[in-house]
Amino acid sequence: MLGEGLDGLLEAHDRHGIVLITSPPRQGLTSTGYAFLGRHDAYTCNIKSLEYEIEGWVDGVDQVEWDKTNPDVDFATNLQSILRRDPDICLSCDIKDADTAKIASVPGRQGPLIYLTMQSDSVVNAVKEWVKYIGDVDEAVKPLRAVMNQRLVRKLCSNCKQAAAPEELENLKLPAAIGNNIHLPVGKVRVKNKVEDCPECLGTGYRGQVGVFEVFFIDKEIRAHLRGGDLKSAMSQARRNRMLLLQEAGLMKVGMGETSLDEISRVFSSSRKKEKSSSRKEGAKT
Secondary structure, three states, X not given: OOOOOOHHHHHHOOOOEEEEEEEOOOOOHHHHHHHHHHOOOXXXXXXXXXXXXXXXXXXXXXXXXXXXXXXXXXXXXXXXXXXXXXXXXXXXXXXXXXXXXXXXXXXHOOOOEEEEEEEOOOHHHHHHHHHHHHOOHHHHHOOEEEEEEEXXXXXXXXOOXXXXXXXXXXXXXXXXXXXXXXXXXXXXXXXXXXXXXXXXXXXOOEEEEEEEEEEEEOOHHHHHHHHOOOHHHHHHHHHHOOOOOHHHHHHHHHHOOOXXXXXXXXXHHHHHHHHHHHHHHHHHHO
16 A cells, blocks of 8 residues: 555654654555555564554554553553553654644654554644643654554556547646556456446446545755745755655556546545645534
8 A cells, every 4th residue: 555655654663753643534544554564574673553442453463452441551552552662663643733743753763663543634734743742842843753644545446447548638638747658447348348346346437445645744944944934945845856746656556557637636625624624614613
């Protein structure tokens, strides 16, 4: 599920620090967290996780499920106990409160590499929420190595997808940089001169899902902008560093023949509607 370019995330930040893995609900957040853990060598690294509910098992990882029936140990205290055992890699799922965030941020500066999953609809909002949890901009930014936001899009069915014709590509007027392996969802196959629903995708044109990722790497210059409270300049610098926005990453998936323009439009149009609705609700409260 890890997309192209995320290998650099592991290589660049394999010693210590915090990587925020974020997305809206039901967008594969836990699966991505597991995927990151799976990229580390469990035979040479001490890898642990703390989860509200274990949704799958990762070979070699000591996975702990928080016991919500125990009133004496809250999630933050449980995480603190795990971090005191000096893991090399740690995953804490679904950060929801300031106490948990603060406990993760302290060892994240010099200790293990910590992956934190958190629900957020964008990189920008994830950074804001993280700073709000910690309560101090400098302390919040110091351990951060990267912030990632993701969406799930449906994959084109490999059995029935159809390459876009040259004239269709011309009409689309897409940037050449996204590639030219553009395919369309069909959902139909020809069987003995008869057109039928594809048996693989049951006529939908799609089968399975693939992740689209926006990765905000935090270098010294970007960290300086964040410490100064200038998130806009930090994002501008990230763009100069060739950071792909979610929509751009989605178009790259289209150019690779993995998904369709219609699917990217569906997913991101839905996301924009939810963001606008959320903004209106916040405005009404104030």
